[in-house]
Amino acid sequence: xxxxxxxxxxxxxxxxxxxxxxxxxxxxxxxxxxxxxxxxxxxxxxxxxxxxxxxxxxxxxxxxxxxxxxxxxxxxxxxxxxxxxxxxxxxxxxxxxxxxxxxxxxxxxxxxxxxxxxxxxxxxxxxxxxxxxxxxxxxxxxxxxxxxxxxxxxxxxxxxxxxxxxxxxxxxxxxxxxxxxxxxxxxxxxxxxxxxxxxxxxxxxxxxxxxxxxxxxxxxxxxxxxxxxxxxxxxxxxxxxxxxxxxxxxxxxxxxxxxxxxxxxxxxxxxxxxxxxxxxxxxxxxxxxxxxxxxxxxxxxxxxxxxxxxxxxxxxxxxxxxxxxxxxxxxxxxxxxxxxxxxxxxxxxxxxxxx
Numbered sequence: 001x002x003x004x005x006x007x008x009x010x011x012x013x014x015x016x017x018x019x020x021x022x023x024x025x026x027x028x029x030x031x032x033x034x035x036x037x038x039x040x041x042x043x044x045x046x047x048x049x050x051x052x053x054x055x056x057x058x059x060x061x062x063x064x065x066x067x068x069x070x071x072x073x074x075x076x077x078x079x080x081x082x083x084x085x086x087x088x089x090x091x092x093x094x095x096x097x098x099x100x101x102x103x104x105x106x107x108x109x110x111x112x113x114x115x116x117x118x119x120x121x122x123x124x125x126x127x128x129x130x131x132x133x134x135x136x137x138x139x140x141x142x143x144x145x146x147x148x149x150x151x152x153x154x155x156x157x158x159x160x161x162x163x164x165x166x167x168x169x170x171x172x173x174x175x176x177x178x179x180x181x182x183x184x185x186x187x188x189x190x191x192x193x194x195x196x197x198x199x200x201x202x203x204x205x206x207x208x209x210x211x212x213x214x215x216x217x218x219x220x221x222x223x224x225x226x227x228x229x230x231x232x233x234x235x236x237x238x239x240x241x242x243x244x245x246x247x248x249x250x251x252x253x254x255x256x257x258x259x260x261x262x263x264x265x266x267x268x269x270x271x272x273x274x275x276x277x278x279x280x281x282x283x284x285x286x287x288x289x290x291x292x293x294x295x296x297x298x299x300x301x302x303x304x305x306x307x308x309x310x311x312x313x314x315x316x317x318x319x320x321x322x323x324x325x326x327x328x329x330x331x332x333x334x335x336x337x338x339x340x341x342x343x344x345x346x347x348x349x350x351x352x353x354x355x
Contacts, residue, residue, distance in 0.1 A: 053146055053169040057180045057204075058284070062292045064102070064227045065178075065206045074102055080248050084108040085255045086213070089247060091240065098200070099240050100229040105251070107258060108214075110222040112207045113279075116170065116177050117271075118261045119205070120278035122149065128257030130154075133161065137274065138186060145170055145280030148186060152195050161195035162232060172281035173289055177207040183230075200231040 063069035074090035081087065090102040107115065118124070122135040134152035141147070151164040167184035170177055183201035191197055205226040209219040232239070 053167045098231045103226045105224045117275045117278045121275040123272035163195040163197045170281045180204045203228045
């Protein structure tokens with residue numbers, strides 16, 4: 001549990017996200033937001049306010065970015081690149097809960113604002129993320145940009161699809177963006193047997209401009225530090241196996257989506273509602289971020305390469321490998337894998353065990 005910031009007193013009346021003026025957070029006048037869907041009423045939002053996206057979530061993300069959250073060491077899994085994208089990934093296994101993933105992606109010739117909008121734009125996501133079968137905004141707050149959205153993600157035929165109720169919000173300091181998305185309760189959206197709801201979900205990232213690898217000193221590249229974990233109800237060892245086998249094939253599909261989005265925006269097409277919401281950010285000062293850094297004391301570690309003390313492949317039966325391959329469906333870049341890749345990885349691994 002992340003403690004609340006001592007210097008900030010934060011409350012959530014209905015869906016209007018506001019903060020007391022402590023010098024670090026930019027305040028907005030109180031405003032009741034437009035409700036797009038009545039499934040999550042204002043009274044429900046009020047009752048569940050303690051579980052929505054708040055300032056302690058920003059603090060937690062800052063700790064993750066600074067590798068000072070006090071968690072286990074991060075073990076490097078991958079370091080790959082294309083001419084216009086670099087990608088590094090790490091994993092760690094907490095004492096309780098699912099495996100956690102950390103990645104650093106650098107896109108050449110991309111601005112932080114474009115990448116921020118790209119990840120937030122659910123309407124355009126359907127054009128490149130073929131596992132997203134439904135996306136709906138349940139609530140939004142036009143003064144803070146906070147949203148509650150419902151996603152349904154496609155799984156293979158032998159496993160039910162997964163439903164997510166996600167709260168999300170963006171903080172901005174200059175051109176540095178802290179984007180938090182996590183599972184939140186919305187009791188007035190009834191649970192169903194299918195799709196199965198995923199309650200434990202966390203996927204947040206920090207976006208900033210960085211120097212191009214061309215070495216010209218210009219900040220024309222964009223870095224995304226992503227932190228992701230979730231519990232889909234699949235054995236965690238199987239999930240780790242799937243991620244390790246299929247990660248790079250999935251990540252390579254991300255950049256074409258971004259480049260298509262850049263062309264879409266260059267065509268002067270009107271912004272979607274979710275892209276407009278991505279541009280409503282809570283401003284935080286550099287001094288405020290500095291105060292978070294000084295309050296961070298517990299350091300984590302980063303290991304260079306993944307250890308291989310117990311290769312999982314030698315102890316996992318073939319039928320579990322095939323069935324467990326569905327764990328790939330929600331890997332690092334928020335579900336970029338197709339059915340063909342999911343089963344292709346499983347078949348490749350199973351064949352490898354026979355040889």
